[in-house]
Amino acid sequence: MSARLLVVLDADSTLIRNEVIELIADEVGRGAEVAAATEAAMRGEVDFAASLRSRAEALAGVPVSAFERVLARIEPTPGVTELIDAVHARGGVVGVVSGGFHEILDALAPRLGVDVWRANRLEVDGGVLSGRVDGTIVDAAGKAAALREWAADHDVPMSCTLAIGDGANDLQMMAAAALGLAFNAKPAVRAQADLVVGPVDLSQVVPLLPSPAR
Template sequence: MPARLLVVLDADSTLIRNEVIELIADEVGRGAEVAAATEAAMRGEVDFSASLRSRVEALAGVPVAAFARVLARIEPTPGVGALIDAVHERGGVVGVVSGGFHEILDTLAPRLGVDVWRANRLEVADGVLTGRVEGTIVDAAGKAAALREWAFAHDVPLTQTIAIGDGANDLQMMAAAALGIAFNAKPAVRAQADLVIGPVDLAQVVPLLP
């Protein structure tokens, strides 16, 4: 049965308040260093894929067991439950596409009621991170492709899609959707979005749902 609408969110600083890569980097005392590099990537000052590979190198040696501590520190963004419930009440689908990691999203997304999600995967050897990403990186083009793919899979016309993000790597996804919302966003993203939401409360999106 076709869905009535599709809402796709970025994960870090949108679905959740945190930047997961920084929480993982804290496990090896490199959180501040990775945070500065993440900020530059989200402002669009550096190539996202190259930046991600470089930041993931800083995670080498983190044990997989640390993911439980990282998950315990994650704060869902206020209003996320209200938004997801409202989309479902309208017969819609909620997707999350992230430049972050499946290792966290695979637990977090179903817990929050997300229907479909896609992210990067960290390479692991002998129970610790190698500092490399497996497979193709989910970059700006990958995010836009996920939105289109999910819309097609659920028989949702692009005119019934909304994309919500905060960073430069969300801009292509926001452009692909009928409504691109800058949420908790960097200046370059606010400048190009169809709509800017100021309060960090995803319930603000509910009145915009078709």
């Protein structure tokens, strides 16, 4: 199915206000420890994949039942519904690609009206998290690849793509898109973005979209 445009967002601290891995780590009292490691990864100070594997180890023993409590704590970013509705009104597709986890995004994305999404998966053993990531990690290159793949799937020229992110692992995706927006972003990301969105309100992106189809 062809579309007029493609808008791809990061999930944690972009689509939503939270960092999901920190909420999961809170379940075993390791939220602060994981938050510090996440901050370093988002600033680009450490390799993302290595950092994610290390942070996932801190989640070992969390029961799968905890995901419902985590979902209940998630706060969608202000303006997210307005942005998604505006993209759809223009015949566009909304994608979310995340260094976070399918276990949360699979429930959250449909609620928000997201069309396509991709994330990491946590390995489960006996109803609890093993502390390992299952399969290939969605890193910076994986995010850029998802944007290109979704554009091809929906016959969207790369000139009609927009990427929104906050962390260093979003930079390749933002560079691949025709327009890369730093949103709620770290200094290194703001420095390399095409545009910086100041307020933490995704409806601020709507004026950057093409006019609605007539």
